[in-house]
Amino acid sequence: MSRWGLVIDLDRCTGCQACVVACKHENNLPFSTPETADVGRLMTWIQLVAADLPGRPMPSSLPLMCQQCDRPPCTDVCPTSATYLNPEGIVAQIYPRCIGCRYCTNACPYAVKIFNWTEPEWPESMAGMRNPDVSARPKGVVEKCTFCHHRLIAARERARVAGRELAPEDYVPACVQICPAEAMTFGDLSDPHSDVAALASGPRAFRWMEELGTQPKVVYLREGE
Amino acid sequence: MSDAPSRRDFLVYSGAAIAGVTLGETGRRWLGRMDERAAGWRDRGIETFAVSVCRECLAGCGIRVRLVDGVPVKIDGNPLCPIARGRLCAKGQAALESYFDPDRLLGPAHRIARGGPARWEPLPWKDAVALAADKITRAAGTPDGIVVVAADERGPEAEAWTRVWRAAGARLAWTPQPTAVRLRPRLRHLTGAEADPIFDIEHSSYVLSFGAPLADDWLSGVWAQRSFGRFRRGVASSRGRLVQIDGRRSATARKADEWLAVAPDQQSALAYGIASVLFRENRVDRERLASVAGNLGNFEHQLLTYYTPDNVASETGVPVVTILRMARELVATPRPLVIVEAGASVALVDAVLSLNVLIGAIDRRGGLFGRGDDPLPERDDAAAVLRDVAEGRLRPSVLVFADSSALRALGGPNRPETLAERVPFVISFSPYVDEAAAIADVILPADVPLERWHAMVPAAALGAEVIPVAAPAVKRRLDTRDTGSLLHALAVAIGGPVEAACSWTSSEDLVRAEVKRLATAKRGTPFVTTYETEWMQQLESGGWWAQAADSDAAFSDRVLASGGWVDPYFDAGQLTEALRGGRSLSFPLPEALPSAQIAGRATGADAAAEPPDTRFPIALVAFQPAVAATSGNANLPALFELLGQPDGVPWSLWVEIGSELAERLGVQARTRVRLTSAHASLDVMAVRVEGMPAGVAALSIVPGAQTAGRWSRLIGKDPRRLWGNDPAARACAVQIARI
Amino acid sequence: MSDSTGSPDSIDPHEPVINAILTVGPLFKRWAMALVAVVVWAIIAWTWQLYHGLGATHLGRPIYWGLYITNFVFFIGVSHAGTLISAILRIVQAEWRRPITRMAEVITVLVLFFGVGNVLLDLGRPDRALNVVLHPHLRSPLLWDVGSISVYLTASSVYLFIPLIPDIARMRDVTTGWRHRLYARLALGWTGTPKQWHRLERAIGVMAILVIPIAVSVHTVVSWVFAMTIQPMWHSTIFGPYFVVGAIFSGIAAIITAMVIVRKVYGLERYLTEEHFNNLGLLLLVMACLWFYFTFAEYLTTWYGHEPRELAVFNSKISGPFAKFFWTMFACCFVVPFTILANPHTRTIKGTLVASIFVNIGMWLERFTIVVPSLSNPRAPVQTFGYWPSWVEWSLMAGCFAAFALLYMGFTKLFPIISLWELEPMPEAHAPAAARTFQPAEASS
Numbered sequence A: 001m002s003r004w005g006l007v008i009d010l011d012r013c014t015g016c017q018a019c020v021v022a023c024k025h026e027n028n029l030p031f032s033t034p035e036t037a038d039v040g041r042l043m044t045w046i047q048l049v050a051a052d053l054p055g056r057p058m059p060s061s062l063p064l065m066c067q068q069c070d071r072p073p074c075t076d077v078c079p080t081s082a083t084y085l086n087p088e089g090i091v092a093q094i095y096p097r098c099i100g101c102r103y104c105t106n107a108c109p110y111a112v113k114i115f116n117w118t119e120p121e122w123p124e125s126m127a128g129m130r131n132p133d134v135s136a137r138p139k140g141v142v143e144k145c146t147f148c149h150h151r152l153i154a155a156r157e158r159a160r161v162a163g164r165e166l167a168p169e170d171y172v173p174a175c176v177q178i179c180p181a182e183a184m185t186f187g188d189l190s191d192p193h194s195d196v197a198a199l200a201s202g203p204r205a206f207r208w209m210e211e212l213g214t215q216p217k218v219v220y221l222r223e224g225e
Numbered sequence B: 001m002s003d004a005p006s007r008r009d010f011l012v013y014s015g016a017a018i019a020g021v022t023l024g025e026t027g028r029r030w031l032g033r034m035d036e037r038a039a040g041w042r043d044r045g046i047e048t049f050a051v052s053v054c055r056e057c058l059a060g061c062g063i064r065v066r067l068v069d070g071v072p073v074k075i076d077g078n079p080l081c082p083i084a085r086g087r088l089c090a091k092g093q094a095a096l097e098s099y100f101d102p103d104r105l106l107g108p109a110h111r112i113a114r115g116g117p118a119r120w121e122p123l124p125w126k127d128a129v130a131l132a133a134d135k136i137t138r139a140a141g142t143p144d145g146i147v148v149v150a151a152d153e154r155g156p157e158a159e160a161w162t163r164v165w166r167a168a169g170a171r172l173a174w175t176p177q178p179t180a181v182r183l184r185p186r187l188r189h190l191t192g193a194e195a196d197p198i199f200d201i202e203h204s205s206y207v208l209s210f211g212a213p214l215a216d217d218w219l220s221g222v223w224a225q226r227s228f229g230r231f232r233r234g235v236a237s238s239r240g241r242l243v244q245i246d247g248r249r250s251a252t253a254r255k256a257d258e259w260l261a262v263a264p265d266q267q268s269a270l271a272y273g274i275a276s277v278l279f280r281e282n283r284v285d286r287e288r289l290a291s292v293a294g295n296l297g298n299f300e301h302q303l304l305t306y307y308t309p310d311n312v313a314s315e316t317g318v319p320v321v322t323i324l325r326m327a328r329e330l331v332a333t334p335r336p337l338v339i340v341e342a343g344a345s346v347a348l349v350d351a352v353l354s355l356n357v358l359i360g361a362i363d364r365r366g367g368l369f370g371r372g373d374d375p376l377p378e379r380d381d382a383a384a385v386l387r388d389v390a391e392g393r394l395r396p397s398v399l400v401f402a403d404s405s406a407l408r409a410l411g412g413p414n415r416p417e418t419l420a421e422r423v424p425f426v427i428s429f430s431p432y433v434d435e436a437a438a439i440a441d442v443i444l445p446a447d448v449p450l451e452r453w454h455a456m457v458p459a460a461a462l463g464a465e466v467i468p469v470a471a472p473a474v475k476r477r478l479d480t481r482d483t484g485s486l487l488h489a490l491a492v493a494i495g496g497p498v499e500a501a502c503s504w505t506s507s508e509d510l511v512r513a514e515v516k517r518l519a520t521a522k523r524g525t526p527f528v529t530t531y532e533t534e535w536m537q538q539l540e541s542g543g544w545w546a547q548a549a550d551s552d553a554a555f556s557d558r559v560l561a562s563g564g565w566v567d568p569y570f571d572a573g574q575l576t577e578a579l580r581g582g583r584s585l586s587f588p589l590p591e592a593l594p595s596a597q598i599a600g601r602a603t604g605a606d607a608a609a610e611p612p613d614t615r616f617p618i619a620l621v622a623f624q625p626a627v628a629a630t631s632g633n634a635n636l637p638a639l640f641e642l643l644g645q646p647d648g649v650p651w652s653l654w655v656e657i658g659s660e661l662a663e664r665l666g667v668q669a670r671t672r673v674r675l676t677s678a679h680a681s682l683d684v685m686a687v688r689v690e691g692m693p694a695g696v697a698a699l700s701i702v703p704g705a706q707t708a709g710r711w712s713r714l715i716g717k718d719p720r721r722l723w724g725n726d727p728a729a730r731a732c733a734v735q736i737a738r739i
Numbered sequence C: 001m002s003d004s005t006g007s008p009d010s011i012d013p014h015e016p017v018i019n020a021i022l023t024v025g026p027l028f029k030r031w032a033m034a035l036v037a038v039v040v041w042a043i044i045a046w047t048w049q050l051y052h053g054l055g056a057t058h059l060g061r062p063i064y065w066g067l068y069i070t071n072f073v074f075f076i077g078v079s080h081a082g083t084l085i086s087a088i089l090r091i092v093q094a095e096w097r098r099p100i101t102r103m104a105e106v107i108t109v110l111v112l113f114f115g116v117g118n119v120l121l122d123l124g125r126p127d128r129a130l131n132v133v134l135h136p137h138l139r140s141p142l143l144w145d146v147g148s149i150s151v152y153l154t155a156s157s158v159y160l161f162i163p164l165i166p167d168i169a170r171m172r173d174v175t176t177g178w179r180h181r182l183y184a185r186l187a188l189g190w191t192g193t194p195k196q197w198h199r200l201e202r203a204i205g206v207m208a209i210l211v212i213p214i215a216v217s218v219h220t221v222v223s224w225v226f227a228m229t230i231q232p233m234w235h236s237t238i239f240g241p242y243f244v245v246g247a248i249f250s251g252i253a254a255i256i257t258a259m260v261i262v263r264k265v266y267g268l269e270r271y272l273t274e275e276h277f278n279n280l281g282l283l284l285l286v287m288a289c290l291w292f293y294f295t296f297a298e299y300l301t302t303w304y305g306h307e308p309r310e311l312a313v314f315n316s317k318i319s320g321p322f323a324k325f326f327w328t329m330f331a332c333c334f335v336v337p338f339t340i341l342a343n344p345h346t347r348t349i350k351g352t353l354v355a356s357i358f359v360n361i362g363m364w365l366e367r368f369t370i371v372v373p374s375l376s377n378p379r380a381p382v383q384t385f386g387y388w389p390s391w392v393e394w395s396l397m398a399g400c401f402a403a404f405a406l407l408y409m410g411f412t413k414l415f416p417i418i419s420l421w422e423l424e425p426m427p428e429a430h431a432p433a434a435a436r437t438f439q440p441a442e443a444s445s
Ligand SMILES: Nc1nc2c(c(=O)[nH]1)N[C@H]1C(S)=C(S)[C@@H](COP(=O)(O)OP(=O)(O)OC[C@H]3O[C@@H](n4cnc5c(=O)[nH]c(N)nc54)[C@H](O)[C@@H]3O)O[C@H]1N2
Pocket: B056, B057, B058, B091, B176, B177, B178, B210, B211, B213, B217, B246, B247, B248, B250, B263, B264, B265, B267, B341, B342, B343, B344, B345, B348, B405, B600, B601, B621, B622, B623, B624, B625, B626, B629, B630, B631, B632, B730
């Protein structure tokens, strides 16, 4: 069974936020306004945060999305199992089951779960730009980075039709695909020959806030020499 | 087992109690219907991909558009494009929102009444073109005739544009873009070579950057980002070190291994200071330099006389030890490189290019190359021309805009409205309601990039000639026209020599002609495989040949299908060649120090350099956040959400201040402050930046964000008011108070 | 029962209590109208929220919980008023408790509904609340909450109802019409036989013992909703007992407040004497000291440990944006009640009332300063904002309090707010040990 993981090399990342736009468009996240963004209602599954990291003179900009914890504090607390760790290590959300209690959002130490405060809306002319592969989230439910799970489903389907195994390059999340600095590497952590496995066990690898026991599958590579 | 039903019953009853308290079944159904309404997207349809070209900046990255049932849903990089290589910057992707922009012009329109609030009426294309042609014909005879403003581009469309307007007797003005072309005149001045500078960041081991926004958006955004990533962690090679000299903590400064906060107007002094240390410590190859440079002695004398570390230290505030260390670091590494921001002052560009010569970075891996090109025509600067119009020195009868950025550079009394008062008739080609459209008498809206044919010469970044070429990726959404057809229609309506100058009927003709030109050149190849693979293959086959040159039509098809053409033929010794003619290198002789003359960016006088005013003790510099510097549509919500990250609040303008000032004002997260200049005041979010020198502050600006549409209007008041009548200056003196 | 004793004196000695039930004065009507208006307004606000979603609140990331969850914790806390107080006092045979048990038990049952109700108000998808039972996830403390609150609600309702039976029977015997029919149904055929008395006593005894661990568990589990997460200043081992202490504290304050009002409105001075207020005042004093102890222990360990994320929350409460709430809470929960109640001269009815009102406000603020500051200072450096509830949230909160008051008033119009049978001498043969006579003040003096 695959265990999907993502490595972000902070030494390469320029903080350009191309990944943020890629995720927004890929996953049908509605736009905010200054007013809604100001009160924490910006809809984004990945975002740049200023993190104080050891050995850096100033806060680093860290692309932060769901860390796909192997021991996720968020799934423990969900009263309805609407969020759960799937067998491939992706922490999933079942939108039609979620009761919107926002317990998981509060239990997540990375604050990356997003709640639909209102019905998502696009101006009429923009209705067409939504990705039909990604399911709609109505108001009142929680959502977050899924590692672009729909792309895995599509890749599996393509591989099946072609009668072959899923190849590493078949499944690439939108943010990884776009990153102009080539700072992101995605793949199967359980495959010892994969790039992610090699990078994740390298000397610069660290898991953010791993002291909390969350066992993230998003691995950062330290900046600096 | 046996008690299971009863426990279940209990749970169901208590659950029912909960639900009962909340809502009845009716409520449930009602909410369910609301869900359905929200979920009203299309079923999965047929997925296709189309190539096109990103026109958000002059980098011209190749893009691949994902369409479902013909409707674009996502923009990614074209993996075959040597510039983008499958990647894109934030702006490139956001261009999808331009296509769908609910505030785009629906079709041609004309203004009902001049002056007062704009009132528009739709007009059929025929009438709109006839109206414009009539005004243009009449204007041809008047003293200052027609003034035409466009963004400085190269390619068949720009040529067509030039030909039509020249034939109409118009005066053309261009808005320069922050590409390597801007640095070209200084490179010519130094080396005599007619070439765009190419900075091989990727293979460099040490980059000393004078304000170059390498990690933000430099010269060619995606190329710069990738170069940075590879420079930092190239395949198995050592990690590159970046030292950023920047007036503010830009994203690049944040990523740098060392950030030296030096005001832009003092950076050339620092650069020459470093150069003088190189001479003093005999770290330059005098013999080699003397063989190519005629004025080496003068240059060295000038530096050693005026730019002693002590003088430079007192001028810039950078400690002598740091200057010495930087000079030594620079030459202690195998492949150092010095880079500079495109909009930097002449003095700074000269100093940086000279430094590259001194450290032997010319024409070597990880260094500075020249990419040969035909001589560039001298082009009038649009901002200057418009200022002349606004101030009455130039009195054209018709003003034509294909690009409104020059308007945004106007300020103070020279508002766009002033132009409307001075010029009897204004024509805009913009598909958006930008500043030009807002003052136009007739708007002939052009297609947006996804709908267009493309063949353009992108900003030089690679050691290769790249021409992105593409057919429209999507069908036209509104009643707009491509530039080629628009020019044709106008030319026909005007008739005479103008019509004769127009040898095409549409942009497709222009693009196909360009592809034909490429095919006949019998060099280069369509983007057939990825850049790296292509490179290996070409090395093996020992040359670059147009693979599809069997027939023009086949070549054309292949180019259009892949998204462009590349000619990786590259003379890596072009600059050396230019110098070989013997002592043709001519170092620019820097001004004496200390003096105020080192100041001054190309953009104008720095108010910061004036004697400090006690009422306005803080020098404010402005910067355009990379994500907001769009060339086309300014109405892109996904980009506005990126503003202020990661320190501030999305959507907001912010001012960066040093810790000392922040302490004094009690600035914490989300503190708002009021900036007051001699002209106006502005409330913005304050962001505390450790290491920012006292006495300076940096304000983010989003030019052009006030008129373009529903989202752009949400970006606060125009900060340029602070600059008052001196719009060109990027710095002014302010006072900052907490509110 | 006086009828059943066959005394020729037909005037009920508890006439004030019975009268309070059977007559509806203008004051009552005016208050009822005002409260109904507030409730109607709250229903409008709720409809608004259902339509617009939780966007109608001023919550946002990362402050996902606010007023509703504060109210939830507060109401569940107040619910400890009742059952726990009356049960404990019953078990330790503090006979002065007799006139106040009913008042306390009613608070418990009613307020629990509002506790649960606030969770429902807080749900993004109240229409899917049933998923909690259809797809239960047993590791979720929220599910434990659903369980323990359901049990508590059941137990405390039973515990309210059983001791009501003899009084309902009495009402049945003095009323006619719909009331008679209602009481006849609810009295479950009570005639006061020795066997019935015996059963009643046993049931009360069992429930009194049962309800205590349930009540303790309820607020412990409520605290675990926070403590089980690893969020700064939520992840605390003493949260269980801390919450329970706070709950009893706010519960007592709520009873005292209710007692003063009921006493005044229905003229029950004979039943609710200085002694009651003095005793409850002392109890409140003890709880104030306990509360101080727990608060001190909680904050001292946080401060001393100076773990940065914990300290960020700590500082936001002590000197940051939440300082005004924190210090008001401290004054309300400790300084004011301690000053008033430690002094026998100020431990009067008025004094305990003032102290109680402060304690109620203080305990509400405590819940607020537990819920909101931790969320406002998350571990991850995401952008946060200053939360202040929206009109909808305030309206719903007002509606909850108004509806509670309305229901409480309604109860006083249906049932004796004072447990009458417990105040009477029982026929010798029937009298169980625990039901010794306790005469109202005037009668005994
Ligand atoms: N896609 C796209 N991107 C664009 C544009 C576009 O049209 N499309 N617009 C472009 C245009 S026209 C512009 S002008 C740019 C603006 O972008 P840049 O040319 O990159 O200029 P700024 O971002 O304003 O400033 C960059 C750095 O210059 C520093 N600086 C400020 N003043 C001086 C000075 O006097 N000397 C020196 N050496 N440094 C200084 C600032 O502190 C900052 O660190 O954005 C460009 N970006």
